[in-house]
Amino acid sequence: MYGMIHRAARDMVRSAGGDELWDRILLQSGLKDDEFVSALAYPDETTFRLIGAVAAEMNLSLEEALGQFGRxxxxxxxxxxxxxxMKMAGDxxxxxxxxxxxMHASIKISLPxxxxxxxxxxxxxxxxxxIGYLxxxxxxxxxxIGLFEGLLDHFNQTGEVTCVGPIDQGIEFLIQIKG
Ligand code: HEM
Structure with a gap:
Protein backbone atom coordinates (compact mmCIF):
# COMPACT_ATOMS: atom_id res chain seq x y z
CA MET A 1 0.00 0.00 0.00
CA TYR A 2 1.02 3.60 -0.38
CA GLY A 3 3.45 5.10 2.13
CA MET A 4 0.80 7.49 3.45
CA ILE A 5 -0.78 4.45 5.12
CA HIS A 6 2.57 3.65 6.79
CA ARG A 7 2.92 7.26 7.90
CA ALA A 8 -0.53 7.18 9.47
CA ALA A 9 0.42 4.02 11.41
CA ARG A 10 3.61 5.76 12.57
CA ASP A 11 1.63 8.80 13.75
CA MET A 12 -0.86 6.62 15.60
CA VAL A 13 1.91 4.72 17.40
CA ARG A 14 3.87 7.85 18.30
CA SER A 15 0.80 9.56 19.72
CA ALA A 16 0.06 6.46 21.81
CA GLY A 17 3.55 5.61 23.04
CA GLY A 18 6.10 8.08 21.68
CA ASP A 19 9.39 7.39 19.91
CA GLU A 20 10.35 4.60 22.25
CA LEU A 21 7.36 2.47 21.22
CA TRP A 22 7.86 3.38 17.57
CA ASP A 23 11.52 2.33 17.64
CA ARG A 24 10.51 -1.08 19.02
CA ILE A 25 7.97 -1.47 16.20
CA LEU A 26 10.55 -0.51 13.56
CA LEU A 27 12.92 -3.09 14.98
CA GLN A 28 10.27 -5.80 15.14
CA SER A 29 8.91 -5.13 11.62
CA GLY A 30 12.29 -4.56 9.99
CA LEU A 31 10.86 -1.56 8.08
CA LYS A 32 13.28 1.17 6.99
CA ASP A 33 12.79 4.94 6.85
CA ASP A 34 12.51 4.83 3.06
CA GLU A 35 9.32 2.78 3.36
CA PHE A 36 7.44 5.85 4.58
CA VAL A 37 7.34 7.97 1.43
CA SER A 38 3.67 9.07 1.12
CA ALA A 39 3.52 8.93 -2.66
CA LEU A 40 5.28 5.59 -3.18
CA ALA A 41 3.48 2.22 -3.29
CA TYR A 42 4.91 -0.69 -1.31
CA PRO A 43 3.99 -4.40 -1.37
CA ASP A 44 0.98 -5.21 0.84
CA GLU A 45 3.21 -7.65 2.68
CA THR A 46 5.22 -4.67 4.02
CA THR A 47 2.06 -2.93 5.25
CA PHE A 48 0.76 -6.09 6.93
CA ARG A 49 4.16 -6.69 8.56
CA LEU A 50 3.97 -3.19 10.00
CA ILE A 51 0.44 -3.64 11.37
CA GLY A 52 1.45 -7.03 12.81
CA ALA A 53 4.33 -5.39 14.69
CA VAL A 54 2.03 -2.58 15.91
CA ALA A 55 -0.34 -5.20 17.33
CA ALA A 56 2.44 -7.19 18.98
CA GLU A 57 4.18 -4.19 20.57
CA MET A 58 0.94 -2.52 21.71
CA ASN A 59 -0.37 -5.78 23.18
CA LEU A 60 -3.38 -5.77 20.86
CA SER A 61 -4.88 -8.56 18.79
CA LEU A 62 -4.55 -8.02 15.05
CA GLU A 63 -8.30 -7.25 14.93
CA GLU A 64 -7.95 -4.61 17.67
CA ALA A 65 -4.93 -3.02 15.97
CA LEU A 66 -6.76 -2.87 12.63
CA GLY A 67 -9.85 -1.38 14.30
CA GLN A 68 -7.81 1.26 16.11
CA PHE A 69 -5.96 2.06 12.90
CA GLY A 70 -9.23 2.42 10.99
CA ARG A 71 -10.53 4.96 13.52
CA MET A 86 -13.34 14.26 2.55
CA LYS A 87 -15.27 17.52 2.72
CA MET A 88 -16.49 17.06 -0.84
CA ALA A 89 -17.65 13.50 -0.11
CA GLY A 90 -20.51 14.77 2.03
CA ASP A 91 -21.54 16.42 5.26
CA MET A 103 -13.66 9.90 -3.26
CA HIS A 104 -11.24 7.01 -3.71
CA ALA A 105 -11.37 7.48 -7.50
CA SER A 106 -10.13 11.06 -7.07
CA ILE A 107 -7.16 9.74 -5.12
CA LYS A 108 -6.09 7.74 -8.16
CA ILE A 109 -5.18 11.01 -9.87
CA SER A 110 -2.30 11.61 -7.46
CA LEU A 111 -1.64 7.96 -6.51
CA PRO A 112 -2.11 6.07 -9.82
CA ILE A 131 -23.24 -1.23 2.88
CA GLY A 132 -21.25 -3.72 0.78
CA TYR A 133 -17.45 -3.73 0.69
CA LEU A 134 -15.51 -5.28 -2.18
CA ILE A 145 -15.37 -1.47 11.13
CA GLY A 146 -12.83 0.99 12.60
CA LEU A 147 -13.19 3.28 9.58
CA PHE A 148 -16.98 3.47 9.93
CA GLU A 149 -16.64 4.01 13.70
CA GLY A 150 -14.21 6.83 12.88
CA LEU A 151 -16.74 8.28 10.45
CA LEU A 152 -19.48 8.17 13.11
CA ASP A 153 -17.15 10.20 15.36
CA HIS A 154 -16.26 12.51 12.49
CA PHE A 155 -19.95 13.34 12.03
CA ASN A 156 -20.46 13.68 15.82
CA GLN A 157 -22.66 10.63 15.99
CA THR A 158 -22.67 7.50 18.09
CA GLY A 159 -23.59 4.06 16.94
CA GLU A 160 -22.58 0.53 16.31
CA VAL A 161 -20.88 -1.05 13.31
CA THR A 162 -21.05 -4.77 12.63
CA CYS A 163 -19.77 -7.06 9.93
CA VAL A 164 -22.85 -8.96 8.74
CA GLY A 165 -21.03 -11.41 6.47
CA PRO A 166 -20.43 -12.35 2.84
CA ILE A 167 -22.89 -11.27 0.14
CA ASP A 168 -22.99 -11.90 -3.63
CA GLN A 169 -20.24 -9.40 -4.19
CA GLY A 170 -18.06 -8.74 -1.17
CA ILE A 171 -18.95 -8.37 2.48
CA GLU A 172 -21.89 -6.58 4.09
CA PHE A 173 -21.56 -4.15 7.02
CA LEU A 174 -24.33 -2.62 9.08
CA ILE A 175 -24.04 0.85 10.61
CA GLN A 176 -26.67 1.56 13.28
CA ILE A 177 -26.81 5.19 14.38
CA LYS A 178 -27.81 5.60 18.01
CA GLY A 179 -27.55 9.33 18.48
C1 HEM B 1 -9.49 11.41 2.05
C2 HEM B 1 -9.61 10.27 2.66
C3 HEM B 1 -8.98 8.96 2.17
C4 HEM B 1 -7.83 8.76 1.47
C5 HEM B 1 -6.80 9.78 1.01
C6 HEM B 1 -7.73 7.32 1.27
C7 HEM B 1 -6.67 6.68 0.65
C8 HEM B 1 -6.42 5.34 0.67
C9 HEM B 1 -5.19 4.70 0.27
C10 HEM B 1 -3.94 5.43 -0.25
C11 HEM B 1 -5.33 3.37 0.48
C12 HEM B 1 -4.27 2.29 0.24
C13 HEM B 1 -4.53 1.49 -0.99
C14 HEM B 1 -3.25 1.20 -1.76
O1 HEM B 1 -2.19 1.81 -1.48
O2 HEM B 1 -3.31 0.36 -2.70
C15 HEM B 1 -6.66 3.17 1.01
C16 HEM B 1 -7.17 1.94 1.36
C17 HEM B 1 -8.39 1.75 1.92
N1 HEM B 1 -9.38 2.70 2.09
FE1 HEM B 1 -9.19 4.69 1.80
N2 HEM B 1 -8.81 6.69 1.82
C18 HEM B 1 -9.60 7.66 2.40
C19 HEM B 1 -10.77 7.46 3.08
C20 HEM B 1 -11.38 6.24 3.26
C21 HEM B 1 -12.64 6.05 3.90
C22 HEM B 1 -13.50 7.16 4.51
C23 HEM B 1 -12.90 4.70 3.85
C24 HEM B 1 -14.08 3.89 4.31
C25 HEM B 1 -14.96 4.12 5.14
C26 HEM B 1 -11.78 4.06 3.22
C27 HEM B 1 -11.65 2.71 3.02
C28 HEM B 1 -10.45 2.09 2.69
C29 HEM B 1 -10.15 0.67 2.90
C30 HEM B 1 -11.07 -0.37 3.54
C31 HEM B 1 -8.85 0.47 2.44
C32 HEM B 1 -8.01 -0.83 2.53
C33 HEM B 1 -7.71 -1.47 1.25
C34 HEM B 1 -8.68 -2.55 0.82
O3 HEM B 1 -9.71 -2.75 1.50
O4 HEM B 1 -8.42 -3.20 -0.21
N3 HEM B 1 -10.89 5.03 2.84
N4 HEM B 1 -7.31 4.37 1.08
Whole structure:
Protein backbone atom coordinates (compact mmCIF):
# COMPACT_ATOMS: atom_id res chain seq x y z
CA MET A 1 0.00 0.00 0.00
CA TYR A 2 1.02 3.60 -0.38
CA GLY A 3 3.45 5.10 2.13
CA MET A 4 0.80 7.49 3.45
CA ILE A 5 -0.78 4.45 5.12
CA HIS A 6 2.57 3.65 6.79
CA ARG A 7 2.92 7.26 7.90
CA ALA A 8 -0.53 7.18 9.47
CA ALA A 9 0.42 4.02 11.41
CA ARG A 10 3.61 5.76 12.57
CA ASP A 11 1.63 8.80 13.75
CA MET A 12 -0.86 6.62 15.60
CA VAL A 13 1.91 4.72 17.40
CA ARG A 14 3.87 7.85 18.30
CA SER A 15 0.80 9.56 19.72
CA ALA A 16 0.06 6.46 21.81
CA GLY A 17 3.55 5.61 23.04
CA GLY A 18 6.10 8.08 21.68
CA ASP A 19 9.39 7.39 19.91
CA GLU A 20 10.35 4.60 22.25
CA LEU A 21 7.36 2.47 21.22
CA TRP A 22 7.86 3.38 17.57
CA ASP A 23 11.52 2.33 17.64
CA ARG A 24 10.51 -1.08 19.02
CA ILE A 25 7.97 -1.47 16.20
CA LEU A 26 10.55 -0.51 13.56
CA LEU A 27 12.92 -3.09 14.98
CA GLN A 28 10.27 -5.80 15.14
CA SER A 29 8.91 -5.13 11.62
CA GLY A 30 12.29 -4.56 9.99
CA LEU A 31 10.86 -1.56 8.08
CA LYS A 32 13.28 1.17 6.99
CA ASP A 33 12.79 4.94 6.85
CA ASP A 34 12.51 4.83 3.06
CA GLU A 35 9.32 2.78 3.36
CA PHE A 36 7.44 5.85 4.58
CA VAL A 37 7.34 7.97 1.43
CA SER A 38 3.67 9.07 1.12
CA ALA A 39 3.52 8.93 -2.66
CA LEU A 40 5.28 5.59 -3.18
CA ALA A 41 3.48 2.22 -3.29
CA TYR A 42 4.91 -0.69 -1.31
CA PRO A 43 3.99 -4.40 -1.37
CA ASP A 44 0.98 -5.21 0.84
CA GLU A 45 3.21 -7.65 2.68
CA THR A 46 5.22 -4.67 4.02
CA THR A 47 2.06 -2.93 5.25
CA PHE A 48 0.76 -6.09 6.93
CA ARG A 49 4.16 -6.69 8.56
CA LEU A 50 3.97 -3.19 10.00
CA ILE A 51 0.44 -3.64 11.37
CA GLY A 52 1.45 -7.03 12.81
CA ALA A 53 4.33 -5.39 14.69
CA VAL A 54 2.03 -2.58 15.91
CA ALA A 55 -0.34 -5.20 17.33
CA ALA A 56 2.44 -7.19 18.98
CA GLU A 57 4.18 -4.19 20.57
CA MET A 58 0.94 -2.52 21.71
CA ASN A 59 -0.37 -5.78 23.18
CA LEU A 60 -3.38 -5.77 20.86
CA SER A 61 -4.88 -8.56 18.79
CA LEU A 62 -4.55 -8.02 15.05
CA GLU A 63 -8.30 -7.25 14.93
CA GLU A 64 -7.95 -4.61 17.67
CA ALA A 65 -4.93 -3.02 15.97
CA LEU A 66 -6.76 -2.87 12.63
CA GLY A 67 -9.85 -1.38 14.30
CA GLN A 68 -7.81 1.26 16.11
CA PHE A 69 -5.96 2.06 12.90
CA GLY A 70 -9.23 2.42 10.99
CA ARG A 71 -10.53 4.96 13.52
CA UNK A 72 -7.18 6.79 13.44
CA UNK A 73 -7.11 6.87 9.65
CA UNK A 74 -10.23 9.06 9.51
CA UNK A 75 -8.62 11.69 11.78
CA UNK A 76 -5.32 11.43 9.89
CA UNK A 77 -6.90 11.75 6.42
CA UNK A 78 -9.04 14.66 7.60
CA UNK A 79 -5.93 16.49 8.84
CA UNK A 80 -3.96 15.71 5.65
CA UNK A 81 -3.81 17.40 2.27
CA UNK A 82 -6.70 15.08 1.29
CA UNK A 83 -9.08 16.85 3.64
CA UNK A 84 -10.88 18.69 0.78
CA UNK A 85 -11.75 15.29 -0.72
CA MET A 86 -13.34 14.26 2.55
CA LYS A 87 -15.27 17.52 2.72
CA MET A 88 -16.49 17.06 -0.84
CA ALA A 89 -17.65 13.50 -0.11
CA GLY A 90 -20.51 14.77 2.03
CA ASP A 91 -21.54 16.42 5.26
CA UNK A 92 -23.46 13.52 6.71
CA UNK A 93 -22.75 9.82 6.99
CA UNK A 94 -25.46 8.78 4.51
CA UNK A 95 -24.18 11.01 1.69
CA UNK A 96 -20.58 10.22 2.52
CA UNK A 97 -21.17 6.46 2.19
CA UNK A 98 -22.73 6.99 -1.24
CA UNK A 99 -19.65 8.93 -2.34
CA UNK A 100 -16.87 6.65 -1.06
CA UNK A 101 -16.02 5.25 -4.50
CA UNK A 102 -15.94 8.71 -6.07
CA MET A 103 -13.66 9.90 -3.26
CA HIS A 104 -11.24 7.01 -3.71
CA ALA A 105 -11.37 7.48 -7.50
CA SER A 106 -10.13 11.06 -7.07
CA ILE A 107 -7.16 9.74 -5.12
CA LYS A 108 -6.09 7.74 -8.16
CA ILE A 109 -5.18 11.01 -9.87
CA SER A 110 -2.30 11.61 -7.46
CA LEU A 111 -1.64 7.96 -6.51
CA PRO A 112 -2.11 6.07 -9.82
CA UNK A 113 -1.12 2.60 -8.54
CA UNK A 114 -3.60 2.69 -5.70
CA UNK A 115 -5.77 -0.43 -5.35
CA UNK A 116 -8.75 0.85 -3.41
CA UNK A 117 -11.84 -1.10 -2.38
CA UNK A 118 -15.37 -0.41 -3.56
CA UNK A 119 -18.35 0.41 -1.32
CA UNK A 120 -22.00 0.13 -2.37
CA UNK A 121 -24.90 1.27 -0.22
CA UNK A 122 -27.39 -1.62 -0.21
CA UNK A 123 -30.16 -0.04 1.85
CA UNK A 124 -30.67 2.87 4.20
CA UNK A 125 -33.17 3.18 7.04
CA UNK A 126 -33.97 6.15 9.29
CA UNK A 127 -30.89 5.42 11.38
CA UNK A 128 -29.12 2.58 9.62
CA UNK A 129 -26.99 1.91 6.59
CA UNK A 130 -26.33 -1.48 5.03
CA ILE A 131 -23.24 -1.23 2.88
CA GLY A 132 -21.25 -3.72 0.78
CA TYR A 133 -17.45 -3.73 0.69
CA LEU A 134 -15.51 -5.28 -2.18
CA UNK A 135 -11.72 -5.54 -2.05
CA UNK A 136 -8.88 -7.43 -3.68
CA UNK A 137 -7.50 -7.99 -0.16
CA UNK A 138 -8.65 -10.39 2.54
CA UNK A 139 -8.86 -9.93 6.30
CA UNK A 140 -9.42 -6.18 6.52
CA UNK A 141 -12.96 -6.36 7.98
CA UNK A 142 -11.83 -5.05 11.40
CA UNK A 143 -10.19 -2.10 9.62
CA UNK A 144 -13.46 -1.35 7.81
CA ILE A 145 -15.37 -1.47 11.13
CA GLY A 146 -12.83 0.99 12.60
CA LEU A 147 -13.19 3.28 9.58
CA PHE A 148 -16.98 3.47 9.93
CA GLU A 149 -16.64 4.01 13.70
CA GLY A 150 -14.21 6.83 12.88
CA LEU A 151 -16.74 8.28 10.45
CA LEU A 152 -19.48 8.17 13.11
CA ASP A 153 -17.15 10.20 15.36
CA HIS A 154 -16.26 12.51 12.49
CA PHE A 155 -19.95 13.34 12.03
CA ASN A 156 -20.46 13.68 15.82
CA GLN A 157 -22.66 10.63 15.99
CA THR A 158 -22.67 7.50 18.09
CA GLY A 159 -23.59 4.06 16.94
CA GLU A 160 -22.58 0.53 16.31
CA VAL A 161 -20.88 -1.05 13.31
CA THR A 162 -21.05 -4.77 12.63
CA CYS A 163 -19.77 -7.06 9.93
CA VAL A 164 -22.85 -8.96 8.74
CA GLY A 165 -21.03 -11.41 6.47
CA PRO A 166 -20.43 -12.35 2.84
CA ILE A 167 -22.89 -11.27 0.14
CA ASP A 168 -22.99 -11.90 -3.63
CA GLN A 169 -20.24 -9.40 -4.19
CA GLY A 170 -18.06 -8.74 -1.17
CA ILE A 171 -18.95 -8.37 2.48
CA GLU A 172 -21.89 -6.58 4.09
CA PHE A 173 -21.56 -4.15 7.02
CA LEU A 174 -24.33 -2.62 9.08
CA ILE A 175 -24.04 0.85 10.61
CA GLN A 176 -26.67 1.56 13.28
CA ILE A 177 -26.81 5.19 14.38
CA LYS A 178 -27.81 5.60 18.01
CA GLY A 179 -27.55 9.33 18.48
C1 HEM B 1 -9.49 11.41 2.05
C2 HEM B 1 -9.61 10.27 2.66
C3 HEM B 1 -8.98 8.96 2.17
C4 HEM B 1 -7.83 8.76 1.47
C5 HEM B 1 -6.80 9.78 1.01
C6 HEM B 1 -7.73 7.32 1.27
C7 HEM B 1 -6.67 6.68 0.65
C8 HEM B 1 -6.42 5.34 0.67
C9 HEM B 1 -5.19 4.70 0.27
C10 HEM B 1 -3.94 5.43 -0.25
C11 HEM B 1 -5.33 3.37 0.48
C12 HEM B 1 -4.27 2.29 0.24
C13 HEM B 1 -4.53 1.49 -0.99
C14 HEM B 1 -3.25 1.20 -1.76
O1 HEM B 1 -2.19 1.81 -1.48
O2 HEM B 1 -3.31 0.36 -2.70
C15 HEM B 1 -6.66 3.17 1.01
C16 HEM B 1 -7.17 1.94 1.36
C17 HEM B 1 -8.39 1.75 1.92
N1 HEM B 1 -9.38 2.70 2.09
FE1 HEM B 1 -9.19 4.69 1.80
N2 HEM B 1 -8.81 6.69 1.82
C18 HEM B 1 -9.60 7.66 2.40
C19 HEM B 1 -10.77 7.46 3.08
C20 HEM B 1 -11.38 6.24 3.26
C21 HEM B 1 -12.64 6.05 3.90
C22 HEM B 1 -13.50 7.16 4.51
C23 HEM B 1 -12.90 4.70 3.85
C24 HEM B 1 -14.08 3.89 4.31
C25 HEM B 1 -14.96 4.12 5.14
C26 HEM B 1 -11.78 4.06 3.22
C27 HEM B 1 -11.65 2.71 3.02
C28 HEM B 1 -10.45 2.09 2.69
C29 HEM B 1 -10.15 0.67 2.90
C30 HEM B 1 -11.07 -0.37 3.54
C31 HEM B 1 -8.85 0.47 2.44
C32 HEM B 1 -8.01 -0.83 2.53
C33 HEM B 1 -7.71 -1.47 1.25
C34 HEM B 1 -8.68 -2.55 0.82
O3 HEM B 1 -9.71 -2.75 1.50
O4 HEM B 1 -8.42 -3.20 -0.21
N3 HEM B 1 -10.89 5.03 2.84
N4 HEM B 1 -7.31 4.37 1.08
Missing amino acids: YWITFAHASSYSPL DLFGFCENLDR DVDVPSFRVIETGDASIR SSRAGLEPFV
